[in-house]
Amino acid sequence: MTGSVILQAKGLNKNFGAVVAAADINVDVPTGQRLSLIGANGAGKTTFVNMVTGYLAPDTGDILLADQPITRMTPRRITQMGVCRSFQIPQLCEAMTPRENLLVAVGASGPRFSFFRHAGAQGASEQAAEILQRFEMIAYADRPVSELPGGIRKLLDIAMALVRRPKVLLLDEPTSGVSSEEKFGLMDTVMAAVEGEPVTVLFVEHDMDIVTRYADRVLAFYAGKIIADDAPDEVLSDIEVQRYVTGTAR
Amino acid sequence: MTHRKASHILTAGLLGGIALFLVGLLLPNWLLFTVTKAAGYGLVALGIVVLMRGGLVSFGQGMVYCIGAYTSGLVASRLGVSDVFLLLAIGGGASTLVGLLVGPLIARYRGIFFAMLTVALSMVLYGILVKQNAIGGSDGFNVPEPTFLGWAPGVGASDLALYAVAVVVATAAATFCRFYFDSMPGLVAKAVRENELRVEYLGSSVFNITVRNFVIAAGFGGLGGTLNGLALGHVDPLFSFWTTSGEFVFIAILSGHVSVSAVFVSALILELVRSFSNRYFPETWQLLLGAFLLVVILFLPNGLGSLWEELRKRLGRRKPSVASDPGSLERRKEVAP
């Protein structure tokens, strides 16, 4: 169910001193695609996600969202335009509970809320509870985030990105640090949450089982460059990818 | 999770205000005055609490305090405006205006840099005022006694009248804050303290929230300054000195940001501790005050307000609300070496 191009990267370059984190990156992402980014450590996956979401500005190049340039916009503007993300290291409100974190997400993304109504009023707490339910976090709902295990934090981080019902969802290593039995469950939950809507999902992943199962298309990064861009099977059988990323060719 | 219902907050504010006024009828004059002054200080500190919930601490609230006091004081002494409510509006308004002007300039600063920039601004104001010989330079000037909606209370009654006004302003401000803290914008503001990046990535503007908090704090500062200028009958550039600002921060920390009423109690406690140690240990009162500070910070890391919440929990009448926050200033504590 892919349609017109929603996200477009044209000639992105980014250097950190001598380190090349992006070298002439060109990608077109059609609406509704499930795109997986794989690559060696330090290849530039997170950098790509950071550039798309406005955290980093590319040295050169352009990023278009539905043909509109978003290259030097702030993360907030880009988020408001419907691009949401999760983080490699979860970004949460540590002293708050997951429930409160989700309330914050509702409050930050929703319509204007009154100064004189309780935060939980106006349907917000129902919405938060519903998400907690859907992501099976009820058991942890009212403990401070700082006390939660890594996997739950990861889940919450993703759940918060979903509150706004994004057009484009970028997930930076959603399953790293999540135990193997739970990985698929987590991905199933996420995918179910965006099911039936034309949501484009880009996810960075190191686990090839996840990649083959959930991606329509795979981008393989190495040293800031895209070395392969194709359907999962094709990419994973690419000799360069095998050498630098998956390590199956020796 | 419980809601403090809007009507509950309003009733609590109203009853609290009335109760305080009735208590005032019984207080000796010196205490009446001390409470009035504490209310003025508490208002400024409440502004800091608002900022603190957004992750920032201003060490320069003396600036807005001073602007409120000077503006209302000048209007009172030069233009002859004497009505206390008008003066409060003018003083609060002037500081709010300054908050609107300064807020956007400093909203992108964080942590100690925000604190020090506010110090710098307040000290520049101090430096300028010291030079203004036309309005008394470093000695400041006197502010005439206010009238109350046309009524000029004579000697004796004016303390009580001003106390009543202080109670009204303080409870109104506290009620407003309770509403704000419990509301969705308040919750998002609190998230700013925890993780700005996340808030931006959720689509809210940390900048706008910070400016909003700063403006609210400025308004409170102006009200506090006006109130104290009128109560003391005198304003001077020291209102904007960094030590004055330091006291406001101390009150805010002492109270913590769980409870809005704790701010005023803290202000009063500080005044009383200082006054009595000065009276009975004039040579070593700083030693005692310092020790008091340490003890409070050591044993009440989340401030006096946390005592309230604790009490409430003990009584079991209410569970902690959304706004309560065990982390508070104390982020994750690492193992001390």
Place this chain on the structure above:
Amino acid sequence: MDVLLSILIDGVIYASWLFIVALGLTLVFGVLRMLNIAHGSLYAIGAYAAASAVALFNGFGLPAPFSLLAMLLAALAVAVALAPLLERGLLRLFYGRDEVLILLVTYAVFLMLEDISKLIWGVNPYFVFEPRQLFGNVEFAGLFYVGYDLLLIVLAVVCGLATWFGLNRTRIGKIVLAVIHNRELSAAMGVNVARVYMLAFFVGVFLAALAGAFTSPLISVQPGISVSVIILSFAVVIIGGLGSIPGAAIGALIVGIARATAVYQVPEAEIFIVYLVMAVVLIFRPEGLFQRVQARKV
């Protein structure tokens, strides 16, 4: 031209004085994450101790050059006596707390030390006359400068270089960096974190006391000398970037020269020039001139 030279030399002398004070402050902040208001009191106590020590040395009938040694030893004594007491006995209890909370803790310590030094030394002024007569006068740009004041420049350079070198070029400095970054993990790597804290605080106290000791011949040592030092050195540290030694040096120079320029050109502005400079620097460099490296978060 002469005026320009004067501004420069006066500014640099002032900057040297400020730098020695700010150096300890920025070091302690860098390691302990503590902006120490009590640094001002330690400066004052250093001055008092120097006054007492010089008097003691004079009592022994030692020749005047020994007064410099006396001042040095006095600063050391202050650090030996107070650093463990304050760090182990008190500040340790607050590690890991919020920066602002710790700021208030040090404010409380400041209040207490003010009264304590008053209890020890009383309110009467102390003077240290001898050292300043040691180096004679130097003529420069048509004016006389006291040799001792120029010595302060040397002292500042020596202290600055030694501290910088110690932190950046020695093993112990690198260990300190590790502790700054993550004290828990450093402990797991075998670093005796408590000792590193102690050491950093000790050096900080020593530098504060040293600044006080070597300032004592210039001033009247009496209650209240700590107050103006604090806010000035805070400004320097903020301008330079918290925790940065080169930053403190440049911050001190900027403040010193700006102030000297103001005295010559716009004397009315002297009272707030420091804050003005600080505000201007922060507008262009929101975290001061030398910003700390932040670990990657995203």
Place this chain on the structure above:
Amino acid sequence: ETFKIGVVTFLSGQAAESFGVPAWHGGKLLIEQLNAGEVPPPYDTPGFGGIEIEPIVIDEAGGATKQVQEFRNLVQREGVDAVVGYVSSGDCLAVAPVADELQALTILYDCGTPRVFEDGSYDYVFRTAAHATMDNVALARYLSAQGIEVDSIAGINQDYAWGHDSWRDFTASMAQIYPDATVEAELFPAFGAGQYGTEISALMRQGVDVVHSSLWGGDLQAMILQAAPRGMFQRSQGVLSAADHVLPPLGNNMPEGLIIGARGAYGLLSPDTPLNRWWMEAYEAEYDVIPVQAPYRMAQAILGLKTAVEKAMEANGGSKPTADEIRATLRGLEWESPGGTITMALGNGHQAIQPTAIGRTVRDDDGNVVIGDIQRFAAECVNPPADQNSTDWINAGFPGAVCE
């Protein structure tokens, strides 16, 4: 029954060393001696007319707002019969209206600003020391009386009201007495700056005839310490309006040839009277140092209060007088103090004038630095007459001044 006096003065901070603590020392000693009836006549009745004096001392540090609050506490909580206090002009200005509002008898013993009674008028507030105009008028008169030629002047004064007022009065007086002298530099270092190297360079570069300063306490000591070795006082005549108190601590390190005032005829500038001899001896015996200006001013306040109280007791038949009775007798009162005769001549009888003296530091035969070339000025010579604002009086050329 006792007569409770709230004594407010600096016990901590910068003004403690030079003013606050010596003043309190003087006050404590005098009150003890008064209670014991040991003071020479006419002050030999014990206490105030037989009533024991009970002082409550409060630290003045912390700014005017705190002082207003502590003042209220003294009056309303502690129930003192009178408050004697305030070194800082800002505190005096802030406390005065409150004193009237509370109808609490208040004696300002030290602060210098003329504004208290020139900008306002109070019923319960008195100042038993001359205001600061006197100091700088006397300095200018001294310069001319000593035949010192002045073509150019410069000033270094602290950047707060005291410094600004002092400099204004001095330049205005000089403009009258030395109409041709030019002002070359006016520097206002911050209060408590401590470091004056730059200012000294700037002043020396000007090479003016006279450098004026109203610095006091640690700031003044530091300035002298830093300026003297660089030869500033060789290049320019230093005139210091309030400097007597730095002489005992600096001792022989005080440069010679500085013209100094004490804001009154105090300490080494004080007159040789039996009362003063007793006072100096008693103070030195107790504290091992001669009294400087601050204890003198405290003493003259307490003695004035004693005179007024006893006068009021005479009138009311010997019972403890009320504040209203005391203020009636204190108004326009005249009494002897160790520093000379105090007359409540200005501000509708609420503001004192007093004789003063200026001198020059010289080395005596033993090689000790003392004050020589002392010249005395009658109160009427250096204070404005009752109906005149001090600045106008100076600018008009001291009309009505009576000098011997």
Place this chain on the structure above:
Amino acid sequence: MLRVDNAHVMIGAVEALRGFSLDLKAGEMVGLTGRNGAGKTTLMRAVMGLVKLREGQVTFGGKDLRKVPVHHRAGLGIGYMPEDRGLVPELTVEENMLLPTWVTPALDGPERLSLVYEILPELREMSDRRALLLSGGQQKMVALGRALAAGTRLLLLDEPFEGVAPALSQRLSDVIFGLRKQDLSVVVSQSELNHSHALFDREFVIERGANLAKTLEDSPA
């Protein structure tokens, strides 16, 4: 070598370990497997002394570790690789690895370093890059190198493969399992049950802070 007996640890209000036990013989390589939040990290931190034991015992080489201060534990020859790498950003890769040898007299820096470079030659190439510039996976490698430098008798590796690209992950696992030749005990925690568990001598499964079962007394490897 290492023996954890009935360990109980409270973190805040949570009981992170409730009676977990583990024992390890010299030269043995064991896995510590469990879901997220099971207590793997907590156990390692307890051994390192970063959290306090409320109950139970930890002994290392017969020594009661509870009496050994945190900073002396590394000196006993324990190398720890924390989950979040914990490198010092301002220091270079080499300095990061040398850090433990600076503070422990028993460790000879150059010797340990050359050993590490031998095992992980990739590190030599980036030896003078500052740690803050490295990507997550690169940091993992450095953290492993640092643990190797300090750990003469015991390695505690907390999820060494997490967030690491498969190619590198294989490389790391080759390295770790290659250590078997040395006289060194190793504990590797992981939340992925499928990962090379066949290579462990034994595997401890931790579930909600307690032992689930002691599986595989003798591994088929």
